[in-house]
Amino acid sequence: MSVDDERGEWRAVPPSADETTRMVVQEKTAVLTRLEHERHAAARAHRRRLFGGAGALVALVAVGAASGGVALGLIPSPFVGQAQPEPTSVVSQAPSPTPTASPAPVPTSTPSSPPVGGTPSPALDLGCDALGEQTAVTSLLRAPDGLDLLEQVYRPGEAAQRQAGVTTCWWTSSSDAGTATLNLSVSPDVDTGSARLAERRAAGAADPGVGDSSSLLCTPEYSLCEGGLVAGDFWVELQFTETPELGGDVTSLLTAHLQRVADVVGPATPAPAWVRPDAASRWTPTDSCSTLVTTTPMSVLLASPSVADAPIDLLPGSQDAIQETQSDAFECRWAVPDGVTRPDGDLASVDVGIAPGARWAWEAAPGAFGDTAESATPTEVAGAEAATLRCSTAEGESCWLDVLVDDSWLQVGYSNDVPPERSDVLTVVAESLIAAR
Amino acid sequence: MTESDQALLRRVVGGDTRALSAVMDRHAPAVNRYAWAITSRRMDVEEVVQDTFLTLWRRAETLAAVESLLPWLLVTCRNHALNLNRKNGRHLAEELDDDLAAPADPAEARDRLRFVMAEIDLLSETDRRVCELCLVEGRPYADVADAVGLSVGAVKQRVMRTRTRLRKAVIDDERR
Numbered sequence: 001m002s003v004d005d006e007r008g009e010w011r012a013v014p015p016s017a018d019e020t021t022r023m024v025v026q027e028k029t030a031v032l033t034r035l036e037h038e039r040h041a042a043a044r045a046h047r048r049r050l051f052g053g054a055g056a057l058v059a060l061v062a063v064g065a066a067s068g069g070v071a072l073g074l075i076p077s078p079f080v081g082q083a084q085p086e087p088t089s090v091v092s093q094a095p096s097p098t099p100t101a102s103p104a105p106v107p108t109s110t111p112s113s114p115p116v117g118g119t120p121s122p123a124l125d126l127g128c129d130a131l132g133e134q135t136a137v138t139s140l141l142r143a144p145d146g147l148d149l150l151e152q153v154y155r156p157g158e159a160a161q162r163q164a165g166v167t168t169c170w171w172t173s174s175s176d177a178g179t180a181t182l183n184l185s186v187s188p189d190v191d192t193g194s195a196r197l198a199e200r201r202a203a204g205a206a207d208p209g210v211g212d213s214s215s216l217l218c219t220p221e222y223s224l225c226e227g228g229l230v231a232g233d234f235w236v237e238l239q240f241t242e243t244p245e246l247g248g249d250v251t252s253l254l255t256a257h258l259q260r261v262a263d264v265v266g267p268a269t270p271a272p273a274w275v276r277p278d279a280a281s282r283w284t285p286t287d288s289c290s291t292l293v294t295t296t297p298m299s300v301l302l303a304s305p306s307v308a309d310a311p312i313d314l315l316p317g318s319q320d321a322i323q324e325t326q327s328d329a330f331e332c333r334w335a336v337p338d339g340v341t342r343p344d345g346d347l348a349s350v351d352v353g354i355a356p357g358a359r360w361a362w363e364a365a366p367g368a369f370g371d372t373a374e375s376a377t378p379t380e381v382a383g384a385e386a387a388t389l390r391c392s393t394a395e396g397e398s399c400w401l402d403v404l405v406d407d408s409w410l411q412v413g414y415s416n417d418v419p420p421e422r423s424d425v426l427t428v429v430a431e432s433l434i435a436a437r
Numbered sequence: 438m439t440e441s442d443q444a445l446l447r448r449v450v451g452g453d454t455r456a457l458s459a460v461m462d463r464h465a466p467a468v469n470r471y472a473w474a475i476t477s478r479r480m481d482v483e484e485v486v487q488d489t490f491l492t493l494w495r496r497a498e499t500l501a502a503v504e505s506l507l508p509w510l511l512v513t514c515r516n517h518a519l520n521l522n523r524k525n526g527r528h529l530a531e532e533l534d535d536d537l538a539a540p541a542d543p544a545e546a547r548d549r550l551r552f553v554m555a556e557i558d559l560l561s562e563t564d565r566r567v568c569e570l571c572l573v574e575g576r577p578y579a580d581v582a583d584a585v586g587l588s589v590g591a592v593k594q595r596v597m598r599t600r601t602r603l604r605k606a607v608i609d610d611e612r613r
Contacts, residue, residue, distance in 0.1 A: 020469050020470065024466060027461070027469075027486050027487050028462075031487050031491055034491055035457070417496075
């Protein structure tokens, strides 16, 4: 049994001030990182622990630093453009000494018959780790911790992006001085990409002259830079944030990074496009949420009279242009309108997501906190092939329903705080949507 | 001037991660010490604390009437620890104390609050009562909040978009 498991000994006394300081610094970084994909409601069973997780925590404790200030100093400034102490190997790695892209082996995909309905592959045959390595992301972020945001999909919209061949990678680097994040999406839709880039340049974004087409715009008041490029058969979108403020040389750093990205993706060949199964055509959206109807008004289904009976489109919000344009999923909400008072106990809203053809994603869908006997329950839904009711088990337990119908993934109630005792309305809503399709 | 928990909470509801960071600066040490006392393995402390503050982010809009966030954070921490202990109990070969985070004995529950009593003593009478009812007597937070007059869950309607979406929409609007 390890030291960690010797209960009753280590728990007998509180953590020291140094230990507490170290843990808080580490936890803040981890929480901010996880917030970025909060909408993924990362499954505990699948999530990736930052900085090596428990091992790193033990290692940090073992360092035995004498003060909180020393503990804070363990994490270097995340930005290569600033003077900073050398990072320790415990929590970060030194930046790549050469701020240029590694000679990139050209990723190629063997042409083959397009897959119909099965698990889709990203158009770019490079995972996020390889993409970060080959584009020398350490030249931009000091100690990047990377995630593939579509490696595991939690929402139908994410499944739809994967079906469109999209790759979305996210890196962060943090210290007590601030946090920098880089979000990078790759799509084979170069036509849409070229049009978007041209629009941005026309609106005032700079042209960094990278690849076949590119743009870059930094907005210091929002600590945000947005860039993009088209190179060969790929469209790349980049979002960079740096808090508390953007560094003075951020434009040159990002231009260099865009160039490295173009050097990697430009020669690559896209994988064959995923092909939607025929049955899914019953859900193919023609005019966003206005085409999604129920047999009975939603306010009646929810027994919540103040809920509007017409759904609204969930806006793409912080998604980048690739995430915004490359999904054919429905993402709709029926909700109590602003300014309307809702009686206590009434449901405020219900969200419905549908990814046409995403049987593969339904089969792989995890619960927000990992499926267990208590959190995932097979449920009968009229008209559906199968359904699973899932409930998260955090404070304020809430449930949603994942339904398999027409080779497609229908999700009802995710993030709506529907308590277990009201979970029957999720089935009612799903059945009404299916009957009306 | 130090911002109140309520002011920080309003900023959290608006999607301000700096406000969440400030909340962590204020309360994470106490939550860590409580997690330290109730988790079955030291390696779980960090995970439970992370989950606690992520839950705050996700559910902030339901907490607008809370005077101090600490009672809610401690209750949420307790629940996450309980869930984790149960999960560990299912997956680990060795036998673990399955109900470590929720002892039936109130005296034992009080003992597990020993590392955070200084913070609890600084709370208002209402919030101290919430701690007593939830963390010692084991009652659900929502029930207790209702009993002591906190209108949790009925204060605000959920925002129409996720917080990040809202933030981006504001940015886009301001740019026009």
